[in-house]
Amino acid sequence: MDRQMLDEDLMPSRPKGATKRHIKNAHARAAELGALTPIEPAARRADGSPRIGRDQVYVTRTGEVFHPAWCSAVADKWDAQPDGLLIVMARDVGARRECRLCENPIGN
C-alpha cells in the first residue's frame, strides 16, 4: 500500500520545458525573457540617436537579443522605428542573448 507512492512528490523535479517549445507571439516571448526597464542613454548623437554608456546596452521591445554596441541591427531599428529602440542596464537584459552582429559594430 505504501510502496513509495510519494516518490513523485518527494523527488526533486527535473528541469522541464526544453522539450516543449510553444510558439508564442513576439511580445509574449519578450515578456518571458524578462521585463525591460528603459533608461535614458548616456548621450545622444547629433541626429538624436541614443548612445550607450558604461553598463548600458541597446534592446528592442520584442527582440530576443541585446546589443552591447551600435551594430547594423540597431542602426536599422533606429532608421525604421526609433521608438522601438530602448536602452537598458546590462544587468536587466534577462534571458536575452548577446547579438552576434555586435561583434562587428559600426559604432558604439
Ligand SMILES: [Zn+2]
Ligand atoms: Zn547588435
